[in-house]
Amino acid sequence: xxxxxxxxxxxxTPWKDPAEWAWQAALERLGRERGVVTKQMxxxxxxxRATQLLVARQTIAGRLPASSLxxxxxxxxxxxxxxxxxxxxxxxxxxxxxxxxxxxxSENAKGSxxxxxxxxxALGEGIRYSWTxxxxxGAFDLANYVFxxxxxxxxxxxxxxxNWDRDRGEQIRSDVEAFVRVLRFLPPQAPRRRLFGx
Numbered sequence: 001x002x003x004x005x006x007x008x009x010x011x012x013t014p015w016k017d018p019a020e021w022a023w024q025a026a027l028e029r030l031g032r033e034r035g036v037v038t039k040q041m042x043x044x045x046x047x048x049r050a051t052q053l054l055v056a057r058q059t060i061a062g063r064l065p066a067s068s069l070x071x072x073x074x075x076x077x078x079x080x081x082x083x084x085x086x087x088x089x090x091x092x093x094x095x096x097x098x099x100x101x102x103x104x105x106s107e108n109a110k111g112s113x114x115x116x117x118x119x120x121x122a123l124g125e126g127i128r129y130s131w132t133x134x135x136x137x138g139a140f141d142l143a144n145y146v147f148x149x150x151x152x153x154x155x156x157x158x159x160x161x162x163n164w165d166r167d168r169g170e171q172i173r174s175d176v177e178a179f180v181r182v183l184r185f186l187p188p189q190a191p192r193r194r195l196f197g198x
Contacts, residue, residue, distance in 0.1 A: 002072055002073060002074040002175050003070040003071070003072060003073075003083070003175075003179065004025050004029070004053070004070060004071045004073050004080075005068070005069070005070055006056075006057050006060065006061060006069040006070060006071055006082070007021055007057075007061075008061055008062070008069065018054055018057055018058070019050070019054060021053075021057075022050040022051070022053040022054040022057065023046065023047075023050040025050070025053055025073075026045075026046045026047075026049035026050040026052075026053055026076070027042070027046050027050075029049070029073055029075070029076045030045055030046055030049070030076045033075060033076050045076060049076060049077075052079075052080065053071065053080065056071055056080045056082065060082050060084070064082075064084045064159070065084075065086050065088075066084030066085055066086045066159075067085060067086055067087060068084070068085040069082060069083070069084050069085075070082065070083045070084075070085075070179075071083075072160075072172055072175060072176075074171065074175070078165060078168065079163075079164060079165050081160065081161060081162075081163045081165075081168075081172055082160070082161070083158065083159070083160050083176060083179065084157075084158070084159050084160075085156070085157075085158050085183065086156075086157045086158075086159075087154055087155070087156050087157075087185075088154070088155055088157070089153060089154060089155075090148060090153040090154060090155050091155075094148050094150075097146065097148060097155050098127050098146045101144060101146045101155065101157045101159075102115070102127060102129035102144045102146055103129070103144070104144050104157070104159050105142055105144075105159060105161065105162070106129075106131045106133065106142065106144075108133040108134060108135045108140075109131035109132065109133035109142070110131075110132055110133050110134065111132075113129040113130055113131045114129070114130040114131075115127060115128070115129055116128045116130070118145060118177070118180070120147075120180060120181045120183070121181075122181075122182075122183065122184035122185070123147040123149075123156060123180075123183060123184060123185065124147065124149075125147075126145055126146055126147035126148075126156075127145070127146050128143060128144070128145050129143060129144045129145075129146070130142075130143045131143070131144075131161075133162070135162075137164055138164055139164070139166065140161060140162035140163055140164045140166070141161060141162065141163045141166060141169055141172075142159070142160060142161025142162045142163065143159070143160045143161060143173070143176065144157065144158070144159045144160070145157070145158040145159075145160075145176075145180055147185075149185040152185060154185060156183065156185065158176070158179075158180055158183070160172070160176050
């Protein structure tokens with residue numbers, strides 16, 4: 001499992017607070033790789049990773065307009081890259097929505113995005129926007145996926161990044177596309193926050 005769900009709130013979850021969530025997520029990730037986690041490993045590897053996850057959550061939770069947030073963590077040492085999923089009522093034409101949502105978080109991007117069609121069996125035809133940019137932390141990549149259910153007048157927006165570890169770009173893209181392919185629009189009577197239907 002490469003995606004770690006990021007709780008937006010902690011009531012009704014197994015964790016009492018963000019610090020406990022971050023510790024458990026870091027411990028579980030290291031345990032999957034190593035099998036056994038010793039006290040020394042916990043001190044040397046779990047604690048720094050938990051701190052990194054905690055900072056990542058503080059950076060994105062409540063700041064990004066998402067109903068679900070995840071961190072891409074294929075191993076216990078890579079930098080976390082966030083993914084957000086937002087479903088909202090459609091505004092404007094499809095072209096206007098794609099332009100607005102496709103440019104999300106692109107303030108520091110360079111030039112124009114690479115715009116590609118991206119379709120799934122469940123969501124239909126969508127668009128993928130890929131950006132590169134640079135800020136005080138260095139060069140980065142980010143991406144936005146935009147879909148519309150014309151019948152329900154609902155837009156689905158998946159945003160990814162920024163990713164400063166550009167050597168992981170292809171792996172992240174592959175994992176994101178696999179993630180997006182399991183999303184689907186739910187019937188109108190279903191709760192809007194449930195995207196997977198599982």
